[in-house]
Amino acid sequence: MRRIAITVAVASAVVLLSAPGVAAAPGVVRLYSPDGQIKTVQDPRPLVCYRGFGADTAVVNRTSATIFLFPDPGCRTDIHDPVEPGDTKFSTAAAFMTHE
Template identity: 50%
Template sequence: MRPFNRLPVLLAVAGTLALACASPASAAPGFVRLYSPDGQVRTITDPEPRACHQGFGENSVVVNRTEGTILIFPDPNCRTRIFNPVDPDGTRHGTIGSFFALD
C-alpha cells in the first residue's frame, strides 16, 4: 500500500485560507479637493486606490484629506514617471495633471 501524501492537501487548504483572508482594495477614507487657477473646485470622496483622477493642470492646488498618501502627476493620465507624493492632510501647489491614491 502506498503512503498517503499530505502535501497536496495541505497546499490546497493553505491556498483556500489565503484567498479567504485576502481583502479587496478599498477606498481611501476621506476626500481629495482640487482647486483650479480660475476658481473651480472638484472634490473626490473616498478615492479608490490606483484609480486615476484628472486635475486642473498648471498653477492648481491639491489638498489630501484622506487617511493615505496620494501621488500627483503632471500629465492627465497618471503615466508620467515623476512621482510626487502628498501625505495625509498635505497640500501641494503646482502642475496637478492627475492623481491617484496609493492606499
C-alpha cells in the first residue's frame, strides 16, 4: 500500500510540473552588478529562486511575467519588489522569482 501511495505522489508531482500553468516565463531576465558583472536567466521557471547580486543591482525584465525581487538570497522574506514585463529597476536584488 505504501508503494502505491509513493507512486501516486510521484505521478501527481510530474503532472503538476508539466501543467500549462507552471510553464517558464518566456524571455530573459538580466541582472547588472555595480562592478560590471552580468547574470542572464533565460526563461525563468515559476517559483524557482534565482540569486542576484545584492545592493544597487539593475534588473531588466524581458519576460512575459512579473518578477519579484527579494532582499534575501533564498526568496524567503515577505518583502518583495515587483518588476513588470519590459521594465528595468535598480534595487537591492539578492534574489528573484516569478509566480507565473
